[in-house]
Amino acid sequence: MNPIALLNSLPGAVSQGLIWGIMAIGVYLTYKILDVADLTVDGTMCTGGAVFIMLTMAGWSIPAALLASFIAGMLAGLATGLLHTACGIPAILSGILTQLALYSVNLRIMGKANQPINANNYRLLVSSRNVKVLSAENPILVVGILCVVLIAVLYWFFGTELGCSLRSTGSNSAMSRAQGINTNFTTVLGLMLSNGLVALSSALLSQYQGFADVSMGRGAIVIGLAAVIIGDVVFGKIFTNFALRLLSVVIGSIIYYAVYSLVIWLGMSGDDMKLITALIVALFLSIPYWKGKYFSNPAKRGGAANV
Amino acid sequence: MFEVKNIHKTFNAGTVNEKHALRGVSLTLNDGDFATVIGGNGAGKSTLLNAVAGVWPVDSGSISIDGMDLTHMPEHKRAQYIGRVFQDPMQGTAATMQIEENLALAARRGKRRTLRPGITKAERAEYIERLKILDLGLEDRLTSKVGLLSGGQRQALTLLMATLIKPKLLLLDEHTAALDPKTAAKVLDATDRLVSKDNLTTLMITHNMKDAIAHGNRLIMMYEGRIVIDVSGEEKKKLTVPQLLELFSKVSGSDEADDKLLLS
Numbered sequence: 001m002n003p004i005a006l007l008n009s010l011p012g013a014v015s016q017g018l019i020w021g022i023m024a025i026g027v028y029l030t031y032k033i034l035d036v037a038d039l040t041v042d043g044t045m046c047t048g049g050a051v052f053i054m055l056t057m058a059g060w061s062i063p064a065a066l067l068a069s070f071i072a073g074m075l076a077g078l079a080t081g082l083l084h085t086a087c088g089i090p091a092i093l094s095g096i097l098t099q100l101a102l103y104s105v106n107l108r109i110m111g112k113a114n115q116p117i118n119a120n121n122y123r124l125l126v127s128s129r130n131v132k133v134l135s136a137e138n139p140i141l142v143v144g145i146l147c148v149v150l151i152a153v154l155y156w157f158f159g160t161e162l163g164c165s166l167r168s169t170g171s172n173s174a175m176s177r178a179q180g181i182n183t184n185f186t187t188v189l190g191l192m193l194s195n196g197l198v199a200l201s202s203a204l205l206s207q208y209q210g211f212a213d214v215s216m217g218r219g220a221i222v223i224g225l226a227a228v229i230i231g232d233v234v235f236g237k238i239f240t241n242f243a244l245r246l247l248s249v250v251i252g253s254i255i256y257y258a259v260y261s262l263v264i265w266l267g268m269s270g271d272d273m274k275l276i277t278a279l280i281v282a283l284f285l286s287i288p289y290w291k292g293k294y295f296s297n298p299a300k301r302g303g304a305a306n307v
Numbered sequence: 308m309f310e311v312k313n314i315h316k317t318f319n320a321g322t323v324n325e326k327h328a329l330r331g332v333s334l335t336l337n338d339g340d341f342a343t344v345i346g347g348n349g350a351g352k353s354t355l356l357n358a359v360a361g362v363w364p365v366d367s368g369s370i371s372i373d374g375m376d377l378t379h380m381p382e383h384k385r386a387q388y389i390g391r392v393f394q395d396p397m398q399g400t401a402a403t404m405q406i407e408e409n410l411a412l413a414a415r416r417g418k419r420r421t422l423r424p425g426i427t428k429a430e431r432a433e434y435i436e437r438l439k440i441l442d443l444g445l446e447d448r449l450t451s452k453v454g455l456l457s458g459g460q461r462q463a464l465t466l467l468m469a470t471l472i473k474p475k476l477l478l479l480d481e482h483t484a485a486l487d488p489k490t491a492a493k494v495l496d497a498t499d500r501l502v503s504k505d506n507l508t509t510l511m512i513t514h515n516m517k518d519a520i521a522h523g524n525r526l527i528m529m530y531e532g533r534i535v536i537d538v539s540g541e542e543k544k545k546l547t548v549p550q551l552l553e554l555f556s557k558v559s560g561s562d563e564a565d566d567k568l569l570l571s
Contacts, residue, residue, distance in 0.1 A: 164425035168412050171401035180386035180416040
């Protein structure tokens with residue numbers, strides 16, 4: 001219970017939070033904007049890293065490998081999107097099917113369940129060993145800048161005609177079709193964009209931790225949702241601008257990893273982390289519900305006596 | 308010219324819930340025709356409008372506008388020719404988006420949606436002018452979320468959106484049914500103004516026989532998936548509610564043509 005140990009774990013928590021923040025933005029796009037819970041991301045969260053590591057070891061440049069990861073994620077989103085729109089399978093089931101398929105695909109890409117990459121042999125963009133170094137290679141700086149750039153691009157995109165049609169599809173699909181929007185196309189596009197971002201996050205995470213693992217995406221959707229909801233609970237009232245909303249998702253992700261570090265510091269075993277994660281998410285998911293149920297109409301409790 | 312030829316639609320075919328909702332409906336509207344549609348519950352009024360809008364494909368028959376065959380065209384493609392207002396005020400607008408964003412979506416109906424800005428300054432000025440026509444004060448609330456508007460305001464906005472790009476056909480599906488009488492009158496008034504301004508070809512379902520007589524130049528009554536009455540011109544202008552009821556009982560062969568059936 002050394003407070004210095006907790007402080008020491010914070011830079012790592014912030015870097016991980018930032019990396020997962022990009023993943024959480026992907027979840028935000030589907031869950032909040034398209035109004036679809038997309039479970040593909042549990043698979044995509046490994047695919048991006050697997051593609052990145054294999055291509056980097058095959059001699060690809062870092063930017064090219066990152067781009068390839070992004071495209072691989074988009075293809076996963078395309079698969080889910082087509083299962084949903086062209087085959088009429090409910091979105092949640094489409095995501096589960098793709099996620100299951102990706103397990104095999106990820107093993108095929110890597111050739112084994114765990115694929116390490118040596119940071120000494122490759123000029124990786126981020127690495128956990130620079131986390132406490134004050135340099136331009138500090139992952140907090142690198143991923144932080146990347147987050148800001150991504151938020152700026154998404155802010156621009158969702159203000160365009162095409163971006164607006166994506167937002168309206170999630171808001172009201174019947175109305176969108178009546179206004180001439182091909183909602184099947186926008187849904188697929190949204191799923192592709194979301195999974196592309198998740199794969200990008202996965203590529204960063206694999207560099208950060210120095211390996212890709214077939215189970216690294218397990219429960220990713222839960223962590224992504226946690227970040228979205230924590231961000232909404234904490235900043236929902238003050239951040240109304242779209243760019244700030246996306247920022248609140250990233251901060252939500254950082255808070256999640258800070259809480260995670262705290263729990264570990266309190267002496268919990270790593271084996272219990274999935275259970276603890278589920279509990280943390282369940283708690284944060286419950287807060288808006290409890291707030292609405294027990295604290296929204298205090299007048300009711302006092303009855304009509306004060307009228 | 309809008310033309311529907313002998314369309315049929317059966318829901319849940321082959322099950323106990325089988326419903327032959329449209330039984331050979333044929334209808335021709337000339338340019339500028341404003342037809343009101345009445346009929347009891349399950350007469351097929353909304354089904355007809357949904358068939359025209361392309362919500363699902365019809366079993367047989369054809370639908371065309373200005374000679375273009377729409378029968379197999381998907382819903383979002385038909386939207387470039389058809390403006391729609393729904394019965395449910397929640398259905399016609401995107402609640403989580405701003406008034407101006409909703410209008411900007413409607414202004415791009417039938418056009419390719421590209422990476423150009425979703426709304427421009429010049430458009431905003433135009434929307435303010437258009438919103439003034441509604442006389443609801445919405446021109447001062449361009450950036451309000453539509454979810455904050457009342458049902459009547461939302462219907463009026465949907466109406467404006469449906470006519471922002473002049474549609475070849477305007478479909479109004481009981482668009483005042485969910486509103487209180489005063490608001491309904493206001494929205495109907497706005498409907499008349501917008502329709503006559505652009506001389507729009509219009510098909511309006513209503514559950515109110517007085518409204519059906521007072522608005523438009525044609526009156527159509529449906530019964531059990533068929534059009535049973537179609538009056539226009541002077542004959543329609545002179546119609547009264549009792550006459551309409553009498554007409555209905557004659558055509559339907561039923562003595563129970565009370566207003567309960569028609570007003571339901």
